[in-house]
Amino acid sequence: MNRHAGVPLATGRSVVLKECSWRRVGTSLLVMFDPARTVRLADPDGRVERLLEELAAGRRQLSAVHAALVERGDVAADESIDAAIATLDGLGLVEDGATASLEPGEDPERHASTLAFFSSFASLERGRADFVRRLRGAHVLQLGAGGIGSAVVQALCGMGVGGVTIVDHDTVAVGNLARQFLYRRADLGRPKVERAVEWIDEVHPTTTANGVMRRVRCADDVADLLDGVDVVVCAIDVPSDVGLRVGEAATPRRVPSVHAGVGPFGVRYGSVLPGRSACLSCVDSGLRRRQPPDRASAEYDLAARLHRPNPSTASLVMLAGSLVSLEVVRLLTGFQAPQAAGARVTVRLDDGLVPHVDRFDRDAGCPVCGGLGDG
Structure with missing residues (x-):
């Protein structure tokens, strides 16, 4: 003990020792x-x-x-x-004793494993229950209910996110059953959003779920869905520039976003903290500057024209969904700083699944985020 005569005790402060031996x-x-x-x-x-x-x-x-x-x-x-x-x-x-546990009416048994997870990040500043309460008070806009989207929905609802709006235009097909585990064979032909909401209501009734049957192609397709949203997840792969269009809607309104994609050799994801990190348009222009102009133009044209069977597998979409959902939880709770803000994180099968982080600076002249200032 250190003697600090005259240093006042915080007499009203409650402190809890974590589960240690x-x-x-x-x-x-x-x-x-x-x-x-x-x-x-x-x-x-x-x-x-x-x-x-x-x-x-x-x-x-x-x-x-x-x-x-x-x-x-x-x-x-x-x-x-x-x-x-x-x-x-x-x-x-x-950790802080006042926020170290949930009250009986907050269903502490349901959240026991999530509380145990957050205990590793709890401190005198914030107890573990504070992180769970932030999740319970959050609303996520999930764009795309395919492989990555369905994995993200399952992970976030499992951790206790309070509200989810799911947007997709598609219906359940037999090929989806290999990697999209919100759906059953009995759901063939049903709108994905209908079944996704039904699944949430069945398994996680404390999460408020809404479904929107809509194809997302431009910023206007997203703009009217952003009220009250804390994070947007974009897991749509068609059209190829859909992430940019989503960013045009979310970033100017300072709504953080996470985006991801899956290929045959791995996954790629990133996130945007509006006004603090590079947005997707900054990343896009940065990638273009790093390549010879003719090559960059050719690659974007080829990507727009490329039509091949979906190469994603269950293991890859679950990996992507896990990485994305953890980034969403970082953004919602602050248990860690976002790992992919203003970056492109790539995890490849042929490289031992070692994350490669490619970071980008904000573009002061960016038409999407250039006028936001800092913070």
């Missing part, structure tokens, strides 16, 4: 919260272990923890334990 080894404690990371704390007189014991007794006001340690003779009445608590926070061992 420890063992004394000589004059040190080995403390484990994550099996992949064990920390060693010097504790020659046992005071650190006794602090952990007091915190492990349950959610406790810091004033009560302080009083217990005074009674045990570990700290003086005028000695603050704030520095010790801050050290534990820096090691990822404690």
Whole structure:
């Protein structure tokens, strides 16, 4: 413990020790919260272990923890334990007690695994339940209910996103069943959005689901769907420039977006933080500048004319859906900074699935985001 006479205790503050275990080894404690990371704390007189014991007794006001340690003779009445608590926070061992758990009416059992996931990112600033509540209060616009789209919907609803609007113009075909697991053979011929909403209502009734039967080709096809939306996911591959058109609608309104595609050799995805990262138009112009003009023009023309069977498989669309849904959760909760903002992230089968991140700067003259300023 460090003596900081005169440093006031946050008497109303509640602190929770995370689910950790420890063992004394000589004059040190080995403390484990994550099996992949064990920390060693010097504790020659046992005071650190006794602090952990007091915190492990349950959610406790810091004033009560302080009083217990005074009674045990570990700290003086005028000695603050704030520095010790801050050290534990820096090691990822404690979190804010006021937001560490969901209330009974918030269905904590349903969200148990998600709470456990967020515990790794919780701190004195934010408890794990705060992340879940942010998801519960969020609305995602999912463009495309094919392979990637259906995987994203399943992942986000599983984590507890409060609302999803799904947009697709297609009906379920037999070929979809190999990689689009929202659908069953009994759904052949039904609109995908109809079945997707039905699946959410059956499996995750606390998520509000809406379906829009629509083909997305231009910005106007998306603009009227953006009210109240926190993140847009674009998982549409036709036409080839649909991502740019979606960005033209979402970015000027400062709605973050995530986009992805799958090919025979891997997946590619990226995200946009309007006013902070390069938008898709910035990325597009950056890619064009990196190639000889004649080659860039030829490749875009070839892509527009290319018609080949869909090469995606279940494993690849599930990988893409997982990467995209994690990026969406980053944007919605802030548990990590977005990994793909203003970037093109490629994960290829022939390269050991090692992510390759190609980042792009914002274009000050970009017609889509150039006038947004920063922030």
